[in-house]
Amino acid sequence: MSTTVHTLLIVLVMAAVTQALRFLPFLAFSKNTPPLVLYLGRVLPYSIMGMLVVYCLRNTSLSSPGHGLPELISVLLAAGLHKWKHSMLLTILTSTVCYMLLVQKVFI
Amino acid sequence: MNKKTFRRAFQDSLPVMAGYVVIGIGYGVLLSAKGFSPWWALLMCVAIYAGSSQFVGVELMASGASLLSAALMALLVNARHLFYGISMVDSYRPLGKSKWYAAYALSDETYSLVCKAPALPEDIDRKGYILLVSFLDQLYWLCGSLLGALLGSILPFDSTGIDFAMTALFVSVLVEQWEQTKEHRPALFGLGLSLLCLLLFGADSFLIPAMLSITAVLLLSRRRLEGREAA
Numbered sequence: 001m002s003t004t005v006h007t008l009l010i011v012l013v014m015a016a017v018t019q020a021l022r023f024l025p026f027l028a029f030s031k032n033t034p035p036l037v038l039y040l041g042r043v044l045p046y047s048i049m050g051m052l053v054v055y056c057l058r059n060t061s062l063s064s065p066g067h068g069l070p071e072l073i074s075v076l077l078a079a080g081l082h083k084w085k086h087s088m089l090l091t092i093l094t095s096t097v098c099y100m101l102l103v104q105k106v107f108i
Numbered sequence: 109m110n111k112k113t114f115r116r117a118f119q120d121s122l123p124v125m126a127g128y129v130v131i132g133i134g135y136g137v138l139l140s141a142k143g144f145s146p147w148w149a150l151l152m153c154v155a156i157y158a159g160s161s162q163f164v165g166v167e168l169m170a171s172g173a174s175l176l177s178a179a180l181m182a183l184l185v186n187a188r189h190l191f192y193g194i195s196m197v198d199s200y201r202p203l204g205k206s207k208w209y210a211a212y213a214l215s216d217e218t219y220s221l222v223c224k225a226p227a228l229p230e231d232i233d234r235k236g237y238i239l240l241v242s243f244l245d246q247l248y249w250l251c252g253s254l255l256g257a258l259l260g261s262i263l264p265f266d267s268t269g270i271d272f273a274m275t276a277l278f279v280s281v282l283v284e285q286w287e288q289t290k291e292h293r294p295a296l297f298g299l300g301l302s303l304l305c306l307l308l309f310g311a312d313s314f315l316i317p318a319m320l321s322i323t324a325v326l327l328l329s330r331r332r333l334e335g336r337e338a339a
Contacts, residue, residue: 006172007172009175010168010169010173011156013175013179013182014156014178014179014181015152015155015156017183018156018157018161018186018189019212021183022186022189022212022214023193023211025190025194025196025197025211026208026211039333040187040323040327043326045187045188045285046289046292046295047294047326048184048187049281049285050296050297050298051319052160052185053275053278053279053299054302055164055302055315058314071275074276078279079279079282079283082280082283082284086284089126089127089131091280092131092276092280093130095275096134096270096272096276099272099276100270100272103268104266104268
């Protein structure tokens with residue numbers, strides 16, 4: 001199978017799952033949502049965000065020129081800045097520019 | 109739709125415009141940095157239309173991930189949409205057929221706006237407001253993403269490290285969630301189990317074990333976590 005077809009299938013699979021999740025409540029359990037589903041709905045978002053952060057940093061290499069320091073510094077900057085200002089835009093712009101400078105200009 | 113409804117919907121959507129356009133640009137630039145044309149941005153914004161999973165989708169596409177991991181990832185990352193829908197079933201009922209567009213376009217930011225719709229002044233047309241806010245938000249996201257994808261493919265700049273935009277997005281949501289609750293165990297399970305699976309299975313194959321073990325541990329600790337919630 002060609003790469004383009006596989007990429008297209010990834011998009012379509014993700015789209016199908018996402019839209020199923022969006023339409024299901026309007027098609028099915030509007031009144032009687034199983035308690036287990038409600039429970040997972042409350043706790044899952046917290047766990048998944050933790051997982052996504054690890055996923056983003058999965059290719060961090062300790063043997064790279066920066067030994068993982070660009071990642072560490074930029075994540076701490078993002079977390080600290082967000083705790084302080086609570087502005088998603090400011091957090092994303094500042095820490096991304098910081099990371100890009102670190103990997104392009106500082107640790108090379 | 110009356111003019112007042114239009115004005116109100118547009119005004120309320122302005123903060124979303126700022127957020128979606130800028131984050132959309134980041135997403136578009138990332139997409140083109142990974143070698144995908146702007147058509148992919150258009151396709152993903154229409155077919156998926158969910159920020160976090162579109163970011164993750166770029167990674168999955170670039171690394172040629174399996175369809176199973178793509179499906180599981182979309183399921184877990186977007187599980188929250190199920191609950192947005194559940195809480196809107198009643199307020200979207202008067203929309204008739206157009207509720208299917210509103211259901212499809214119910215993103216995080218749109219949800220935060222339509223949640224407040226019942227409290228709007230009497231002279232605002234609820235139906236028009238919900239549809240317009242849903243549409244404007246999707247338009248902002250699409251414009252930002254396309255702009256980013258076009259800029260990224262035209263401007264010859266060194267985009268090394270632009271991937272960090274996605275990390276920063278998730279870190280800021282994590283911080284936000286952390287401050288919303290006193291129960292930090294679900295977040296710590298997510299971080300800890302993913303890290304453990306990363307060490308055990310390696311960067312290319314830790315995702316599925318991580319997702320399965322997180323779900324299992326959450327199900328097993330349901331009584332403890334719900335007990336704490338009720339207290």
